[in-house]
Amino acid sequence: MKREELAKMIDHTLLKPESTAADVQALIEEGAALGTYSVCVSPNQLPIETPGDLKVAVVCGFPSGAHMSEVKAAEARQSVELGAQEVDMVVNLKLVKEGKFDEVEADIRAVREATEGALLKVIIESALLTDEEIVACCKASENAGADYVKTSTGFHPAGGASVHAVKLMRETVGDRLGVKASGGIRDAETALAMVEAGASRLGLSSSRAVLDGLN
Numbered sequence: 001m002k003r004e005e006l007a008k009m010i011d012h013t014l015l016k017p018e019s020t021a022a023d024v025q026a027l028i029e030e031g032a033a034l035g036t037y038s039v040c041v042s043p044n045q046l047p048i049e050t051p052g053d054l055k056v057a058v059v060c061g062f063p064s065g066a067h068m069s070e071v072k073a074a075e076a077r078q079s080v081e082l083g084a085q086e087v088d089m090v091v092n093l094k095l096v097k098e099g100k101f102d103e104v105e106a107d108i109r110a111v112r113e114a115t116e117g118a119l120l121k122v123i124i125e126s127a128l129l130t131d132e133e134i135v136a137c138c139k140a141s142e143n144a145g146a147d148y149v150k151t152s153t154g155f156h157p158a159g160g161a162s163v164h165a166v167k168l169m170r171e172t173v174g175d176r177l178g179v180k181a182s183g184g185i186r187d188a189e190t191a192l193a194m195v196e197a198g199a200s201r202l203g204l205s206s207s208r209a210v211l212d213g214l215n
Contacts, residue, residue: 001192003214007035009200011057011086011180012207015042015154024048034207038086043075046082057086060111063155065090065123069107073114086119087111088150088180088203091137093125101136108144121148121180121201124169127159131168138172148201149173152183160184163197170198188213 012031014023024045031039031054038055041048042062050056058079061072069092076087092107112120122141126134141149149169151161160183169179181194182203191202191210204210 001195001214003211004035006188006191006195006202006214007207007211008037009195009202010034010036010207010210011038011040011088011182011201011203012036013040013154013182013203013205015040015059015062015205017042019045021045028054030208034211036207037201040086040088040203043079043082043084046079046084048083055085056083057088058084059123059153060087060089062088062090062123063153065092065125066094069110072107073110076111076118077114080115080118084118086121087115088121088123090123090153091125091141093128096124096129096133096137099136101140104137105140105144108141108146112145119147120145121150121178122146123150123153123182125153125156125158126151126165126169127162127183128156134165134168135172138169138177142173142177146177148178148180150180150182150201150203154183154203154205156183161194161199163193166194166197166199185210188215 040057161181180201181199
């Protein structure tokens with residue numbers, strides 16, 4: 001895969017809570033220089049301006065997902081009003097673990113309805129889930145109108161993306177939704193393995209290192 005092709009699959013990401021406006025500006029400049037698809041930031045960093053076709057993505061209900069649906073929806077709505085073009089929300093993991101997938105779907109739908117015109121990704125924290133839960137989360141996301149399912153926040157101690165999870169997610173959603181791999185992808189070999197497994201987007205904080213590692 002060519003460097004430019006991989007770059008256009010990357011959400012260049014900075015989600016450390018202590019990040020400053022200067023840090024985000026550096027992220028934007030690096031993302032533009034690398035040719036990434038977007039920059040992904042926390043909602044308190046908005047609004048931001050990006051050059052050219054570099055898109056703005058934002059997280060929602062991050063990193064735990066343990067927020068009331070109305071709070072997630074309000075956060076997402078305001079983020080879109082402030083210029084976010086894509087929203088990466090965290091699923092309600094309590095409901096997932098309780099097997100209440102109708103409620104999981106309703107939680108996602110609340111954010112979907114608040115983000116008209118924006119692309120919605122659902123973070124399922126795949127390293128924490130059984131295969132059955134991964135499949136059910138993907139189905140709930142699709143039913144609720146999400147555009148992507150995403151492996152991980154990168155913040156949970158259970159871990160980040162895995163080839164197995166990405167393959168299972170892609171098998172479940174087919175070509176109807178995108179699949180984003182994120183969490184622990186720090187080199188080109190891992191990034192390419194995720195793409196081979198079915199990822200159509202990558203969430204990376206080490207974008208330069210990954211791209212520099214391509215042969």
